[in-house]
Amino acid sequence: MISPGEYFVEGDLAAAYGAIKAGCLFFAGYPITPASEITQAMAELLPRVGGKFLQMEDEIASISAIIGASWAGLKSMTATSGPGFSLMQENIGYAAMTETPIVIIDVQRAGPAIGQASRPAQGDIMQSRFGSHGDYETIVLSPNSVQEMFDLTIKAFNLAETYRVPVIVLSDAEVGHMMERLIVPENVEIVNRRIAKSLQETTIYDESLVSPMGRFGDGLELMITGSTHRPDGTRDTGTPEVQESLVKRLVNKIEKNRERIENWEEMYTDDADILVISHGASSRPSKGAVIRARKEGIKAGFLRPKVLWPSPEKRMKELESNVKKVILPEMSLRGYKMEVERIFRGKLLHMPKVGGVVPTVEEILKKIREASL
Amino acid sequence: MIQIRIGGWAGQGVILAGTILAETFSRVLKKNVVMTRSYTAAVRSGITTSDIIVDDDEIYDLIITRPNVMIFMYQKTLDRYIDLAKKSDFVIVDSSLIKNIPEEIKNVYKIDASRIASEISSPRIANMVLLGYYSRVTGHLGLRDLEESIRNTVSKRFVEEDIRAITAGYSFSPQ
Numbered sequence: 326m327i328s329p330g331e332y333f334v335e336g337d338l339a340a341a342y343g344a345i346k347a348g349c350l351f352f353a354g355y356p357i358t359p360a361s362e363i364t365q366a367m368a369e370l371l372p373r374v375g376g377k378f379l380q381m382e383d384e385i386a387s388i389s390a391i392i393g394a395s396w397a398g399l400k401s402m403t404a405t406s407g408p409g410f411s412l413m414q415e416n417i418g419y420a421a422m423t424e425t426p427i428v429i430i431d432v433q434r435a436g437p438a439i440g441q442a443s444r445p446a447q448g449d450i451m452q453s454r455f456g457s458h459g460d461y462e463t464i465v466l467s468p469n470s471v472q473e474m475f476d477l478t479i480k481a482f483n484l485a486e487t488y489r490v491p492v493i494v495l496s497d498a499e500v501g502h503m504m505e506r507l508i509v510p511e512n513v514e515i516v517n518r519r520i521a522k523s524l525q526e527t528t529i530y531d532e533s534l535v536s537p538m539g540r541f542g543d544g545l546e547l548m549i550t551g552s553t554h555r556p557d558g559t560r561d562t563g564t565p566e567v568q569e570s571l572v573k574r575l576v577n578k579i580e581k582n583r584e585r586i587e588n589w590e591e592m593y594t595d596d597a598d599i600l601v602i603s604h605g606a607s608s609r610p611s612k613g614a615v616i617r618a619r620k621e622g623i624k625a626g627f628l629r630p631k632v633l634w635p636s637p638e639k640r641m642k643e644l645e646s647n648v649k650k651v652i653l654p655e656m657s658l659r660g661y662k663m664e665v666e667r668i669f670r671g672k673l674l675h676m677p678k679v680g681g682v683v684p685t686v687e688e689i690l691k692k693i694r695e696a697s698l
Numbered sequence: 699m700i701q702i703r704i705g706g707w708a709g710q711g712v713i714l715a716g717t718i719l720a721e722t723f724s725r726v727l728k729k730n731v732v733m734t735r736s737y738t739a740a741v742r743s744g745i746t747t748s749d750i751i752v753d754d755d756e757i758y759d760l761i762i763t764r765p766n767v768m769i770f771m772y773q774k775t776l777d778r779y780i781d782l783a784k785k786s787d788f789v790i791v792d793s794s795l796i797k798n799i800p801e802e803i804k805n806v807y808k809i810d811a812s813r814i815a816s817e818i819s820s821p822r823i824a825n826m827v828l829l830g831y832y833s834r835v836t837g838h839l840g841l842r843d844l845e846e847s848i849r850n851t852v853s854k855r856f857v858e859e860d861i862r863a864i865t866a867g868y869s870f871s872p873q
Binding site: 333499503504612 | 717731734736757758
């Protein structure tokens with residue numbers, strides 16, 4: 326359907342192509358700038374591959390519909406931006422609690438509230454991990470190019486299917502709306518969930534703490550509830566041990582597998598005095614600034630989490646003992662700051678840029694120069 | 699690296715012109731290209747821009763910092779970006795619609811794009827006339843490269859008309 330080859334498309338469209346390539350057969354959504362192009366593309370593409378597209382009345386309905394479709398056995402996705410992402414939070418927790426594989430693309434724009442609808446920002450990072458109540462973990466990916474909108478959307482489906490969790494592709498208006506070359510390869514790695522053939526099978530966890538998933542219509546008499554439940558799905562909100570073992574497993578599914586999930590790009594880190602950490606759109610000028618700084622003889626290094634949650638904690642801790650300063654350019658006053666500060670503490674020089682404009686190489690280089698003095 | 703901004707008014711085909719130019723660099727000439735857009739709906743009206751960054755290397759800066767070329771299709775857009783235009787190597791304007799060009803803007807290349815477009819068919823293809831003229835003035839890409847890109851991108855019924863427009867722009871002596 327999406328033929329292998331070279332395209333010149335915007336990030337949003339590349340994400341839709343990635344979803345189709347990953348085997349997505351259901352999309353429910355409500356249009357919102359700057360994610361509407363994903364919704365529009367899925368409306369056009371899904372019927373051609375035998376999938377279903379539903380425009381819903383709002384974002385709460387959208388995420389509810391994809392949770393249902395996932396239980397019907399379909400790979401399912403929705404796409405939104407800040408205001409819609411906020412509305413989805415309750416059911417992100419529901420998907421985590423019911424271990425439903427779904428993909429949510431949040432093309433971040435400047436907030437709070439309506440904010441700057443068409444301008445990029447990176448203020449949803451903590452929300453993407455902590456937005457729903459209670460103890461749970463999600464996986465959050467951060468594309469910085471049109472190619473990665475495609476690649477990481479496929480990866481999001483694979484991770485959702487592997488760990489039975491909601492996976493969030495946290496893009497931004499810059500990456501979502503910019504146009505670049507996209508290479509669609511001949512072959513992409515696709516992961517499909519293990520389907521349970523009996524109710525008993527749904528209670529057997531592998532070493533990753535994941536069990537095969539039942540499917541509506543297969544006659545398994547599934548019980549699916551957001552209330553605390555036993556492994557077979559039956560509701561039990563009164564037994565402390567049931568809640569304890571359930572939420573511990575929901576968290577440990579990610580925590581114990583984090584080294585398999587973590588993913589980052591790094592450059593010049595071996596002897597770096599100044600480490601520049603950046604993600605999404607702002608990582609592009611950050612990398613350019615590090616290369617320029619090296620040419621000036623400054624020992625700068627670059628680290629870019631492609632997976633924001635779980636963060637590359639172990640790698641950051643290794644680097645912590647060697648680097649003197651850490652610069653974090655990002656389009657938010659909060660962004661990823663708490664996570665980086667947790668590890669690098671007083672070494673962090675936060676470099677937020679708000680206003681809906683991506684920082685430039687020159688601005689970041691100036692900060693690197695100052696830090697090197 | 700080449701940094702280009704095309705600026706006009708909603709409905710003038712700024713985004714299409716930018717897309718064709720960006721696609722020509724990316725798909726025909728195999729350069730790395732980032733294109734970003736700022737726009738409103740034609741019915742709301744407003745300033746529309748299309749920014750293109752071209753490089754042989756990986757592209758790091760995602761926004762225009764020091765333009766090499768600015769193509770203006772509307773007076774208000776020129777007025778908005780005078781400071782950037784002062785720094786640009788080439789400033790190409792549709793002189794049918796832009797009459798007031800501040801003296802401090804150097805390297806101005808004027809073309810009566812809307813009038814030339816009207817003579818071919820309609821002022822709506824002034825954007826294509828400007829692309830042809832851009833090719834002639836800067837030499838960044840050839841007329842044939844643009845033509846190939848138009849054939850790949852534009853709906854079939856507009857291809858011949860658009861090619862006539864870029865050819866007319868290309869044939870115009872720089873002034």
